[in-house]
Amino acid sequence: MKRWLALAAVIVAVALLPLLLDPRGYWIRVFTFTLLFAAMAQAWNIVGGLANQTSLGHAAFFGIGAYTSTVLLLKFGISPWLGMLAGGALGGLAALVIAIPTMRLQGHYFALATLAFGEVMRVIANVWTSLTGGPGGLSVPFVPPSLAAYSFKLLRPHAYIALAALVVVTAIFEIIRRGAMGYRLRAIKQNPAAAEVIGVDTTRVKLQAAVISGALIAMLGTLYAQVAVFFDPDTVFGIASISIRIALIAIIGGVGTAAGPILGAFFIIPLEEVMNDLLSSRAAGLSQLVFGVILISVILWRPRGFITVFDSLRARLSRSGAS
């Protein structure tokens, strides 16, 4: 009960934040992207955390989502909300197609195979100019603002939609983690042969996780497109911009936990922005260098993510409470 109250308090606090930020300003944009990336890392966490398959190809599904809704809007005037559902279906399908050959792979081999798949999608999007606009990218057309058209004058509604998305994806993650599927995924992660022998259909469970994760991240691609308004293949299908970034967010925060990707996103996304703001004018590459040093330090300090800070705090509190 206490936990639920605490959770509700945090959500309300985060929900109040956009009201304090300048609705035309820079920080509400950073805030919105932070929430979006937290949701993306949470969707990744279903495969990367629960099944422990470190996918470096989730940009493939993300880009499919961004392009599907935007192309449907541009060519047929279909609302991005419906486009989001179509993108989710296509993203889930793509995740299924890639999971069938790759799910037998483990560790580095899985990471490399998924990485390659993301790159293939980026190349296709660059070449298939008639559909995607090629390297020039796509602009989301401006339509009269309304919720139904997913169009707003200011960023505040976008921030709330991103927050809602984060809450929904986190809830899905938690339901999976606590339910039968979570037990099965943890079993597969630790010993696939033993899991099979005691009745876990390892193939099916892995495919289910891949499809749910891929579909969710594709739907978040639509949200991204609507906030960003302009995107090209190299951003939405990018290795560094999407695939590695969301894996990094989950890893820095704490893989396999619901809080991990949220902590990770609220650390990494604002940090990147601050670094760029402060350092990019000083010397080329300096902000990336400092960013990298900070990340490495964090990983050395907390190899299992920020989440462990709270675990040791709690341990210390209960110890001092007992004495």
Next chain:
Amino acid sequence: MTMLDVRKVSRRFGGLQALSEVTFSVNQGEIVGVIGPNGAGKTTLFSTLVGLIRPDAGTVTLDGKNLAGLKPHTVAGLGMTKTFQNVALFGESSVLDNVLTAGLLRHGVDAARSEALHCLDRVGLRAVAHKEAGNLSFPERARVELARALCTAPKVLLLDEVMAALNPAEMREIMQLIRSLRDDGVTLLVVEHHMRAIMNVCDRILVLNFGRLLADGTPGQVASDPQVIEAYLGRPAEAARR
């Protein structure tokens, strides 16, 4: 009533004939021991029965169903599972979660949890239900493995050296448990190196040597079979020296 029927099952690994036309059948409620020197094919036989290894030839029939081409989880669903010789627990999960996962084969999460607690009771590990499985001692882990297999509600249970490293008192408990499972109607195949235990608990013994079935009979018959004595203890001269 025949519960498990194995016909001419063969399996080769490269140059090694791990199983060679192994044929036997087991009645419902029987406790059958599988013995043989190291490398005789006992573990390979168990892995083949549950579908972890595909036989090159031969058929396995469980309760009238041909298991050809079925994956282990389907075989588990049909009622046959095994424990792992080297203990293959989900080490980072709690003991309860290890066993609960097996219960999900036939139940939802809540029912699986109470089923798992019941299985932990049977192996005497309820007290450590919330410990991390990887932190237990080896004999305890072997018993978790047993509880996990039990929680799939098997008709046929294959136990691969669950008594290794147990002290005599613990061994008696496990033998008691094996008998009580039989009384519940479970059919058991038991691989064990501890001869006295296996002779004591089993109705029948299969002897494997170099992948071949060397003998199939009551403990008394098998113990006096000259071929078995030779395979197991070496030539009579060596046997005499022991």
